[in-house]
Amino acid sequence: MVSQTLEEVSKCKRAGVLINTFMLASDYGLVQFVQKVTEMCRGKAYFTTPYTLGQYLLMDYMSRKTKTIH
Template sequence: MLFHDGAEELAISQLARVQVGPYYTNTRDGLILAQKLLNQERKDMRQIIMITDGKPSCLTLEDGRMYKNAFGLDPLVISRTLEEVNRCKKQGILINTFMLASDYGLVNFVQKVTELCRGKAYFTTPYTLGQYLLMDYMNRKTRTIH
């Protein structure tokens, strides 16, 4: 699945050809689509593995319009995204995040998502994929993995 201004299902064979575009990041729509897909499967272990820069910057409003704000962490976008994270938690869906940025605000957002869903966050950059910081709220431990 791919999320940008919206969210769309993506075949695994297309994944290697995905490019970053002039898009916003609609994390909320991504979580909504992921829940829909997971609810169709009804497996014992349901989880979302999210690879992102961590910055939700838009959402689809109830009337279908797009609300976009690429400057900072918009309180409306963050609150609606965290509401969706809570829906995942209530359905027993684990969210594990690979975050490709180190901005303080973005790190805090990913930490909040991780804490709410009791998942894991892997902090890395496109240049240091071999090393990342693992935050495991299930065990309340932080460690560096090389």
């Protein structure tokens, strides 16, 4: 299933589709997956938890920056 999803991400990248993700969880495996997808398509990923909705980590692969937003 993961490999099929990554293949779809590759198709999106080739078609010029930008994928940005907002992740509301802290599962390590899922974080790695979202990072991989975001890196592949050069998009943005926003990470937070239900307990820290006002704060998030932004990983921006377009500008190659990571920052914490409060």
